[in-house]
Amino acid sequence: MTRWFPNGMPQPMANKESLPFWQAAAEHKLVVQRCNQCEHMQLPPSPICSECRCDDMHFHEVSGRGEVYTYTTIHRPIAMDQKVPFVVAVITLEGAGGVRMISNIVEIEPEELEIGMPVRVAWEDMSDEMAIPRFKRA
Amino acid sequence: MTANNRRAHIVGVGESEYAKWGKIGDVTEHALACKAILRAVADAGLTMDDVDGLASFAEDRNEGIFLAADLGIPELRFSNMVWMPGGGGGCAAVANAVMAVEAGQAEVVVVYRSLCQGQFFRFGQGGPPREDDGDNAPPPTVQQAPSPMMASLGFTMPYGLLNAAAAYALPTRRHMHLYGTTSEQLGMIAVTFREHASRNPRAVMGDRPLSLEDHQNSPMIADPHHLFDCCLESDGACAVVVTTAERARDLDKPSAEVLSTAQGAPKGYAFGPFSNANVADEIYATGACESMAKRLYAKAGVGPSDIDVAQIYDHFSGCVLMQLEDYGFCERGEGGPFIESGALAWKDGSLPTNTHGGSLSEAYIHGLNHVVEGVRSLRGDSTSPVENAEVCLVTSAACVPSSAVILGRSS
Numbered sequence: 001m002t003r004w005f006p007n008g009m010p011q012p013m014a015n016k017e018s019l020p021f022w023q024a025a026a027e028h029k030l031v032v033q034r035c036n037q038c039e040h041m042q043l044p045p046s047p048i049c050s051e052c053r054c055d056d057m058h059f060h061e062v063s064g065r066g067e068v069y070t071y072t073t074i075h076r077p078i079a080m081d082q083k084v085p086f087v088v089a090v091i092t093l094e095g096a097g098g099v100r101m102i103s104n105i106v107e108i109e110p111e112e113l114e115i116g117m118p119v120r121v122a123w124e125d126m127s128d129e130m131a132i133p134r135f136k137r138a
Numbered sequence: 139m140t141a142n143n144r145r146a147h148i149v150g151v152g153e154s155e156y157a158k159w160g161k162i163g164d165v166t167e168h169a170l171a172c173k174a175i176l177r178a179v180a181d182a183g184l185t186m187d188d189v190d191g192l193a194s195f196a197e198d199r200n201e202g203i204f205l206a207a208d209l210g211i212p213e214l215r216f217s218n219m220v221w222m223p224g225g226g227g228g229c230a231a232v233a234n235a236v237m238a239v240e241a242g243q244a245e246v247v248v249v250y251r252s253l254c255q256g257q258f259f260r261f262g263q264g265g266p267p268r269e270d271d272g273d274n275a276p277p278p279t280v281q282q283a284p285s286p287m288m289a290s291l292g293f294t295m296p297y298g299l300l301n302a303a304a305a306y307a308l309p310t311r312r313h314m315h316l317y318g319t320t321s322e323q324l325g326m327i328a329v330t331f332r333e334h335a336s337r338n339p340r341a342v343m344g345d346r347p348l349s350l351e352d353h354q355n356s357p358m359i360a361d362p363h364h365l366f367d368c369c370l371e372s373d374g375a376c377a378v379v380v381t382t383a384e385r386a387r388d389l390d391k392p393s394a395e396v397l398s399t400a401q402g403a404p405k406g407y408a409f410g411p412f413s414n415a416n417v418a419d420e421i422y423a424t425g426a427c428e429s430m431a432k433r434l435y436a437k438a439g440v441g442p443s444d445i446d447v448a449q450i451y452d453h454f455s456g457c458v459l460m461q462l463e464d465y466g467f468c469e470r471g472e473g474g475p476f477i478e479s480g481a482l483a484w485k486d487g488s489l490p491t492n493t494h495g496g497s498l499s500e501a502y503i504h505g506l507n508h509v510v511e512g513v514r515s516l517r518g519d520s521t522s523p524v525e526n527a528e529v530c531l532v533t534s535a536a537c538v539p540s541s542a543v544i545l546g547r548s549s
Binding site: 019042073074076079099134 | 277278279280281282283284286288289290291292293294295296297298299300304307308309311312315357358359360361362363405406411413414415416419422423
């Protein structure tokens with residue numbers, strides 16, 4: 001498996017609402033929260049649908065494709081042995097009602113980055129029980 | 139309506155010495171808070187026996203109840219902490235003091251902020267680094283989040299989005315994409331504030347001139363933020379004293395009348411780009427203060443053209459630019475050309491801004507030093523005084539839930 005980031009990167013923290021996102025990620029499934037009543041989709045997960053305020057929601061798998069909404073290249077390492085610069089981007093997910101997520105774009109030179117660039121998810125298995133969704137140019 | 143004699147005024151300001159991060163080691167952060175409060179109260183011509191309230195923000199470690207005991211406040215009637223992240227709550231702490239005074243809960247409330255980052259963790263750092271990082275670290279797992287905030291940051295931290303310089307780079311980069319804003323325009327903000335700091339003996343960077351070339355050549359931290367687009371990290375404390383018009387009239391120094399205060403956040407904002415990539419598209423590349431600014435102006439009965447001098451929270455240059463648009467000094471997307479026009483420069487610009495040097499050049503006291511400067515700019519003892527200034531806008535951190543205050547010269 002390809003590794004892009006060292007083990008020492010900060011670990012995800014989750015509560016009851018957001019844990020299913022990370023459980024799905026471990027199976028390489030990218031999910032957003034979707035309301036059973038009004039079909040509103042949201043991230044990060046919440047106990048309440050922010051549109052119709054019901055609590056009847058499920059996790060909905062999306063394609064893993066998307067496009068770059070904005071980005072930054074960070075020139076200071078977060079963890080030991082981390083390569084810099086690295087790219088953090090906001091990605092608008094396809095088929096997710098406009099929901100965006102923060103992630104990394106890997107295997108790209110900073111000068112190649114462009115807002116609007118199509119990307120697709122690339123899973124990084126950080127351990128047997130944890131995978132992080134990163135993105136590559138589609 | 140507030141009875142005229144209870145209308146809130148800021149009657150005194152004070153600060154400790156300001157220094158670079160980690161340079162104040164012999165005096166505790168708590169002692170600095172005491173010093174700033176004592177100086178502000180003395181500046182007002184009052185004594186601690188007059189003080190009955192304290193207000194702060196950003197989880198200031200120096201709790202009001204302990205300060206009240208240490209400073210011998212005869213009877214504490216109001217002690218309050220704003221529930222807003224980081225520097226967004228500075229003006230909201232002033233607002234709390236104003237509400238306490240105007241509602242008759244207290245007579246004299248001191249708003250304070252003490253920040254010795256060198257004695258604790260770095261405020262802008264984000265989460266704690268893992269002690270055992272490196273290739274030998276044990277396999278990572280998902281951790282229990284102790285609060286909604288930390289669960290939300292679970293969607294940023296694993297990607298290395300930990301610090302403010304990177305988080306606010308995201309909306310700034312999109313602003314550049316949408317409107318053609320340039321790094322040079324951002325640099326002009328830093329250069330202008332540094333020039334203002336050159337007259338301010340309190341300014342940590344007062345003796346360090348900065349050119350646009352220096353800005354462009356400074357190391358990249360998180361694109362588009364060069365080093366000099368980022369605020370300082372400082373040790374220091376400051377405070378302002380809020381009381382009624384009735385009390386203010388009896389004091390020797392001129393006061394600043396609080397014309398209006400506002401705080402808030404748009405729908406779905408949470409911690410803004412720091413935690414939530416799903417800020418609405420219309421406000422993503424803004425400081426998210428536009429609707430709050432409208433409330434603020436309406437309550438004061440003034441508009442952007444009435445503002446003679448502004449103290450704009452400058453955690454990052456791009457956040458200043460977006461606030462200038464939010465507060466209506468130029469159209470959306472026109473912040474870059476507005477800055478290029480020299481608008482922010484003392485003393486001939488159309489909107490002299492951060493006459494103390496701001497957090498980019500005076501000190502990073504979470505923007506409460508901007509309130510201090512706002513008062514000075516109206517009562518005439520700023521080191522970059524704007525002649526006949528009558529109305530001053532002071533803002534707190536944007537691109538997070540924010541707050542602001544409009545001050546008027548007391549007649």
